[in-house]
Amino acid sequence: MSKLSQKQLLLTTILVPTLLVGGIGYMAWLDYQKIYAAEITPEHPESAEIVDPELWGERRRCQEIQKEMEGHRAQADLIGKREQDVIVYREIVQRDAQILPDKDQVNKLADTINEFERASGVTVTSVADLNLTGDPAQAIRRLPIRLALTGSFDQFLKFLNLFETMDRIVNTRSFGIAAGGRQSDDPNSPAMHGISLELETYVYNPGAGLAKPVEIPNYERRKDDPAIQKLVRQQKAARVERYQLKPRINRRDPLVDPRRSQAGPEDGGVTQEKYEELKKLVDSLKVEIETLKEDVRLEKQYMDEKKYLQYVQLKTMNDEKVQRIEISVKDADPRITVQELREVFQDEVVGPFTKIASDRTKSAERTVLVVLASHVKEFLNRQAKAIEEHQYERAAQVQKEFDTFMAQGNRKLAEDAAPFVAELKETGRQAGVMLEFLAMNLKVSGLIRKADGSIVILNNRSRKVGDVIDDAGRCKLTAIKDTTLVFEFDGYEIEHELDNNKK
Amino acid sequence: MIRVNLLPPEYRKVDGPPVGRVVSLVASAFLVASALGAWGYVHFGMLAEEEGRRAQLEEELTQIKQQADRSQALLREFDEYQRRRETIEKIGTSRILWSRKLDEMADIIHNKGDQKEFLVWLSGMRSTSGRTSDSPVGLHIQGLCGGSLSNLSAFNYKIKETKEFFDDFTRVDPPAGTQKLLDDKKWPNKAWDFSFILDHKHPNWREKQGQQ
Numbered sequence: 001m002s003k004l005s006q007k008q009l010l011l012t013t014i015l016v017p018t019l020l021v022g023g024i025g026y027m028a029w030l031d032y033q034k035i036y037a038a039e040i041t042p043e044h045p046e047s048a049e050i051v052d053p054e055l056w057g058e059r060r061r062c063q064e065i066q067k068e069m070e071g072h073r074a075q076a077d078l079i080g081k082r083e084q085d086v087i088v089y090r091e092i093v094q095r096d097a098q099i100l101p102d103k104d105q106v107n108k109l110a111d112t113i114n115e116f117e118r119a120s121g122v123t124v125t126s127v128a129d130l131n132l133t134g135d136p137a138q139a140i141r142r143l144p145i146r147l148a149l150t151g152s153f154d155q156f157l158k159f160l161n162l163f164e165t166m167d168r169i170v171n172t173r174s175f176g177i178a179a180g181g182r183q184s185d186d187p188n189s190p191a192m193h194g195i196s197l198e199l200e201t202y203v204y205n206p207g208a209g210l211a212k213p214v215e216i217p218n219y220e221r222r223k224d225d226p227a228i229q230k231l232v233r234q235q236k237a238a239r240v241e242r243y244q245l246k247p248r249i250n251r252r253d254p255l256v257d258p259r260r261s262q263a264g265p266e267d268g269g270v271t272q273e274k275y276e277e278l279k280k281l282v283d284s285l286k287v288e289i290e291t292l293k294e295d296v297r298l299e300k301q302y303m304d305e306k307k308y309l310q311y312v313q314l315k316t317m318n319d320e321k322v323q324r325i326e327i328s329v330k331d332a333d334p335r336i337t338v339q340e341l342r343e344v345f346q347d348e349v350v351g352p353f354t355k356i357a358s359d360r361t362k363s364a365e366r367t368v369l370v371v372l373a374s375h376v377k378e379f380l381n382r383q384a385k386a387i388e389e390h391q392y393e394r395a396a397q398v399q400k401e402f403d404t405f406m407a408q409g410n411r412k413l414a415e416d417a418a419p420f421v422a423e424l425k426e427t428g429r430q431a432g433v434m435l436e437f438l439a440m441n442l443k444v445s446g447l448i449r450k451a452d453g454s455i456v457i458l459n460n461r462s463r464k465v466g467d468v469i470d471d472a473g474r475c476k477l478t479a480i481k482d483t484t485l486v487f488e489f490d491g492y493e494i495e496h497e498l499d500n501n502k503k
Numbered sequence: 504m505i506r507v508n509l510l511p512p513e514y515r516k517v518d519g520p521p522v523g524r525v526v527s528l529v530a531s532a533f534l535v536a537s538a539l540g541a542w543g544y545v546h547f548g549m550l551a552e553e554e555g556r557r558a559q560l561e562e563e564l565t566q567i568k569q570q571a572d573r574s575q576a577l578l579r580e581f582d583e584y585q586r587r588r589e590t591i592e593k594i595g596t597s598r599i600l601w602s603r604k605l606d607e608m609a610d611i612i613h614n615k616g617d618q619k620e621f622l623v624w625l626s627g628m629r630s631t632s633g634r635t636s637d638s639p640v641g642l643h644i645q646g647l648c649g650g651s652l653s654n655l656s657a658f659n660y661k662i663k664e665t666k667e668f669f670d671d672f673t674r675v676d677p678p679a680g681t682q683k684l685l686d687d688k689k690w691p692n693k694a695w696d697f698s699f700i701l702d703h704k705h706p707n708w709r710e711k712q713g714q715q
Contacts, residue, residue, distance in 0.1 A: 021538040255624065
């Protein structure tokens with residue numbers, strides 16, 4: 001083989017490196033593409049249109065991963081809040097679900113129906129439709145209960161009310177009641193009506209509807225957190241409204257014909273004699289009611305005119321009369337069976353009497369207590385005793401006690417008590433004056449009796465008749481006697497004995 | 504021109520490679536080395552760095568995805584509990600205490616024993632489905648009212664006038680009926696056969712009013 005010529009050698013020297021550089025350059029370019037292919041930049045926004053991941057370079061891949069991460073990060077940042085929401089709502093639902101029957105109560109539904117049947121007196125003739133409705137995947141499903149029963153209106157009402165006042169909710173979906181007849185000829189036996197009743201209750205299955213509750217770390221500790229508890233309390237608790245049925249005495253069954261027979265004696269109704277007797281009874285009650293009305297009116301008049309003594313006496317009499325008439329009306333009610341007399345009895349006896357009795361019951365809360373002279377005398381005697389014993393503070397206190405006594409309740413003074421009250425107040429004032437006089441603590445240390453004007457040494461100062469003793473000018477020396485000094489204090493004359501400084 | 508070199512070999516000038524060739528060799532070597540260096544930098548430097556960064560980002564993405572999934576699960580659970588709460592609330596507020604309404608109706612019919620204003624006795628009472636959009640349920644009463652049409656009207660008026668009872672209703676049918684002669688030797692012997700439907704408000708109307 002001949003050697004290459006110089007020219008060939010030169011060419012080779014240039015060509016081979018060129019090829020090498022080209023090849024290496026191409027590889028570098030390929031690696032460059034692996035990095036920068038389809039990268040979205042401000043200069044190449046069109047790269048965003050390349051959606052095939054095979055055509056992306058590493059930087060584009062990183063961009064896409066970051067974008068995906070942002071989306072997930074937004075969700076991840078909400079974990080704290082969502083955990084709190086879940087804790088709060090788990091607690092709320094657990095609390096509120098207390099109004100729904102639990103499994104035991106649903107299973108014992110038949111027992112409950114029996115128990116209520118016994119308590120109310122109805123007779124349950126059929127029970128049906130105790131099948132859960134709704135999707136089994138739901139947490140709360142409805143359980144309807146269809147019943148057919150017989151009973152009186154009040155029995156049915158009680159039966160229904162027992163369900164409606166259960167702690168766990170049982171709702172009345174629908175009902176129907178058709179008037180029935182009496183079971184016997186006894187007119188006092190209750191009429192038995194045909195009743196259909198559809199109730200519904202609910203079964204709560206906490207595990208349904210949730211594949212698996214999310215584990216929340218430190219759940220037990222976190223649910224007791226005051227902030228969580230506050231959020232739970234802010235949501236009003238579900239409550240079951242109830243109605244307490246009150247017994248209604250003498251209320252007739254609304255599905256029973258209340259009309260009375262209009263037959264005469266020949267048809268088996270009341271005899272003429274009996275009729276006359278009943279009419280007399282009604283008339284006498286009417287007269288009593290009219291008299292009572294007048295007495296009540298007079299009672300009110302005495303109160304308005306502040307004649308409390310007469311008011312007290314008349315009120316006592318009227319109270320006794322009301323009690324008496326109430327008994328008479330109750331006795332007469334079942335005896336008056338004749339319709340026309342019954343109307344008169346209702347209109348002119350029961351109606352007005354009920355109104356008077358109810359007005360008196362309402363006004364009893366505002367009853368006036370009348371203070372008689374004898375009550376005031378008790379205070380006066382105590383005060384007089386205190387004065388005798390020179391216990392002026394006690395005497396003044398008695399007057400305050402009387403004022404307090406009068407201020408309590410709705411007390412009014414009887415007319416005959418007024419003079420005694422005036423005396424009590426006057427004595428109280430005098431006791432007050434004595435206390436103030438004694439507080440001056442006058443000490444007599446000398447006495448000069450002179451014809452032209454005696455002088456007395458009081459509290460180390462010489463005083464003569466007419467001098468004012470105190471700075472306020474309330475106490476004046478009006479006379480100097482051998483054994484006493486006479487002062488005028490606030491209009492009252494006080495003798496002060498010189499021996500032992502007694503007053 | 505023919506060149507003859509008569510110098511002995513040890514004195515002859517040595518012949519080296521041509522300058523051009525050397526230059527091109529050196530240049531080629533330099534270029535090849537540079538190209539290799541550049542490629543090495545791109546491949547082992549930049550590309551490796553980007554690949555490392557991508558791997559790190561993928562790892563972060565996995566973790567964040569797990570958190571996001573957990574957050575979504577919490578949201579789903581919250582929605583479920585919220586649905587339950589709403590259902591329980593709806594159950595509680597959709598309740599009508601029929602024992603109360605029937606008790607109040609019985610009081611109206613009894614009318615404290617006053618039979619002069621009206622004397623009513625029923626043949627039936629039942630709940631009905633609502634007749635209007637603001638009344639989901641109704642109360643149907645049928646019966647007889649003794650006496651004249653004015654007694655029936657007085658009963659109808661009493662129903663409307665009894666606030667405690669009628670506040671839960673929107674309306675009651677007007678006093679209309681058919682007069683019947685009752686041949687049973689009882690008094691009154693005439694009565695008006697009537698049928699009233701009372702439209703009940705939504706059970707939670709008081710709460711809604713309170714919210715307003």
